[in-house]
Amino acid sequence: MSFQTYADLWRIPDVRRILVLGLFLRIPMPASSVIVTLHVVGPLDRSYAEAGLVSTVLAIAMAISGPWLGRLLDRLGLRRTLLLPLAVLPITWSIAPWVGYLPLIGLIAVAGLFTVPSWSIVRQVVLRSVEPTQRTAALSADAIMTELAFMAGPVVGVLSASYLGTSWAMLVIQWLGIAAAITLWLLNPMITEGEPTVPSDAVPSDSGAPRRRFALPSWVNPGVVLLLAGTFTASLILIAEDLGTVAAMRDFDRTALLGLVMAIWALGSLLGALVYGALNRHPPAAVMLVLLGATTVLTAFAWGPISFAALLLLSGFFCAPTLTAALEAITSRVPSTVRGEVMGWHGSAITLGSALGAPTAGFAIDLIGWEGGFVLGGGLGLLIAAAIWLAVRRMSTPAEASLPPGERSPASAE
Structure with missing residues (x-):
C-alpha cells in the first residue's frame, strides 16, 4: 500500500x-x-x-x-x-x-x-x-x-x-x-x-450485407453488462442504507444525530476510497460487492445509536470502492472512443438503482422496521453478487477448457 x-x-x-x-x-x-x-x-x-x-x-x-x-x-x-x-x-x-x-x-x-x-x-x-x-x-x-x-x-x-x-x-x-x-x-x-471519432459500428457499411436496424453497440458484451448490473445493485444497497439510517435514528429517538451519522457513513466511504486506491493489488468488483452486502446486513444487528454508527462506518468503507472497482473494470473493457457513452450508462445504472431501491427498501422498512432496509439491500447485494460470480465462472470455463492443460488457470483445474 x-x-x-x-x-x-x-x-x-x-x-x-x-x-x-x-x-x-x-x-x-x-x-x-x-x-x-x-x-x-x-x-x-x-x-x-x-x-x-x-x-x-x-x-x-x-x-x-x-x-x-x-x-x-x-x-x-x-x-x-x-x-x-x-x-x-x-x-x-x-x-x-x-x-x-x-x-x-x-x-x-x-x-x-x-x-x-x-x-x-x-x-x-x-x-x-x-x-x-x-x-x-x-x-x-x-x-x-x-x-x-x-x-x-x-x-x-x-x-x-x-x-x-x-x-x-x-x-x-x-x-x-x-x-x-x-x-x-x-x-x-x-x-x-486525439480528436473524437465516430465508432466503427456507426459507420455505414459498403459491403452490401443487410444491417440490423437496432443492432447493439460494439462495446456491449456479457462482462460489461454484468459489471453494470453490479453497479445497479451497489446503488440499490446504498439507497436502502440511506432510508434505513433515517428510520433507525427515528426508532432510536436520536433524529437530531441523523446529520452526524450520515457524515460518519460518508467518512467511511471516503476512507475506503483512499485505502482502495493506495493498494498495490485491488480486489475485483464482485468481491467488493459481497463485502458491501455483508456489512450492510451486519448493520441490521446494531442495538443502539453508537453501535449503529460504528457498523455504518464499516459498511461505508466499502461503498465508494465497490463503485470504483466496477467503473475501473468497465472502462478497461471498452475502447476510449466509446468511453463517454459507457460512463453514461454507468451513471444511469446508479440512478436507476436508487430509483428502484427507494420504494423497495421503503416497503421493507414499513413491513419489518428499520432493520428491513439493511437486510433487504444487503441480501439482494449478496444474491446478485453470487449470480454474477456464477455467470462469470460459466463464461470462463468453456474458454479455458479448450486450452492445453499447461495453460489452464489453477481455478479451472479444481
Missing part, C-alpha cells in the same frame, strides 16, 4: 485542475436536491410525497441523459457537447424557482435531460492523463472528491435556503454550477487522445 500515488497524481496539472473543477460541478446536485425539497414543502405548500415525485422525475431524466450525452462526447468532443447544456440550463434554472408545482416538474425534467455530464468528463480526463498503473488510484481520487461534494452539498443547500430563501438559493446554486460548466468549456481539456 502506498499513498504516494495520490501525491504523484496531484502533480499532474490536468488531473489537479479537473478534480477541483469537478468538485464545483458536482456540489450543486446534492445542494439543489435539499433546496428543491424544502421549496416544494415550503413555499409551494406541497407534501413530501410530491417533493419525492420531483426527485424521481429528475432521476429518470438524468438516467436518460447520461448515455446520450456521453455518446455525444465521444462523437463531437467536449466543447460542442457542452453547448447544449449551456444553452438550456440557464433558461430552465432561471425560471424554475419562480413557478408553481407542475411547471417546476416540467422544467426540472428538461434540466435533467441536459445535465452537464460531469462524471463522464472528469473521469475521461483523469483516465487520459494517467498511466495504466495509476488508473484505479485516479478513479479512487475522483471518488474521494465526489464524497466531499456530497458531504458539502446538503450543508450548502440548507444554509443557502435558510439565509436566501429557497427560490433565490435554487437560482444562485444552479448558476454557480453553470459558471463551473462555462469554465470547463473555456479550459476544454482533452477527454481522449
Whole structure:
C-alpha cells in the first residue's frame, strides 16, 4: 500500500485542475436536491410525497441523459457537447424557482435531460492523463472528491435556503454550477487522445450485407453488462442504507444525530476510497460487492445509536470502492472512443438503482422496521453478487477448457 500515488497524481496539472473543477460541478446536485425539497414543502405548500415525485422525475431524466450525452462526447468532443447544456440550463434554472408545482416538474425534467455530464468528463480526463498503473488510484481520487461534494452539498443547500430563501438559493446554486460548466468549456481539456471519432459500428457499411436496424453497440458484451448490473445493485444497497439510517435514528429517538451519522457513513466511504486506491493489488468488483452486502446486513444487528454508527462506518468503507472497482473494470473493457457513452450508462445504472431501491427498501422498512432496509439491500447485494460470480465462472470455463492443460488457470483445474 502506498499513498504516494495520490501525491504523484496531484502533480499532474490536468488531473489537479479537473478534480477541483469537478468538485464545483458536482456540489450543486446534492445542494439543489435539499433546496428543491424544502421549496416544494415550503413555499409551494406541497407534501413530501410530491417533493419525492420531483426527485424521481429528475432521476429518470438524468438516467436518460447520461448515455446520450456521453455518446455525444465521444462523437463531437467536449466543447460542442457542452453547448447544449449551456444553452438550456440557464433558461430552465432561471425560471424554475419562480413557478408553481407542475411547471417546476416540467422544467426540472428538461434540466435533467441536459445535465452537464460531469462524471463522464472528469473521469475521461483523469483516465487520459494517467498511466495504466495509476488508473484505479485516479478513479479512487475522483471518488474521494465526489464524497466531499456530497458531504458539502446538503450543508450548502440548507444554509443557502435558510439565509436566501429557497427560490433565490435554487437560482444562485444552479448558476454557480453553470459558471463551473462555462469554465470547463473555456479550459476544454482533452477527454481522449486525439480528436473524437465516430465508432466503427456507426459507420455505414459498403459491403452490401443487410444491417440490423437496432443492432447493439460494439462495446456491449456479457462482462460489461454484468459489471453494470453490479453497479445497479451497489446503488440499490446504498439507497436502502440511506432510508434505513433515517428510520433507525427515528426508532432510536436520536433524529437530531441523523446529520452526524450520515457524515460518519460518508467518512467511511471516503476512507475506503483512499485505502482502495493506495493498494498495490485491488480486489475485483464482485468481491467488493459481497463485502458491501455483508456489512450492510451486519448493520441490521446494531442495538443502539453508537453501535449503529460504528457498523455504518464499516459498511461505508466499502461503498465508494465497490463503485470504483466496477467503473475501473468497465472502462478497461471498452475502447476510449466509446468511453463517454459507457460512463453514461454507468451513471444511469446508479440512478436507476436508487430509483428502484427507494420504494423497495421503503416497503421493507414499513413491513419489518428499520432493520428491513439493511437486510433487504444487503441480501439482494449478496444474491446478485453470487449470480454474477456464477455467470462469470460459466463464461470462463468453456474458454479455458479448450486450452492445453499447461495453460489452464489453477481455478479451472479444481
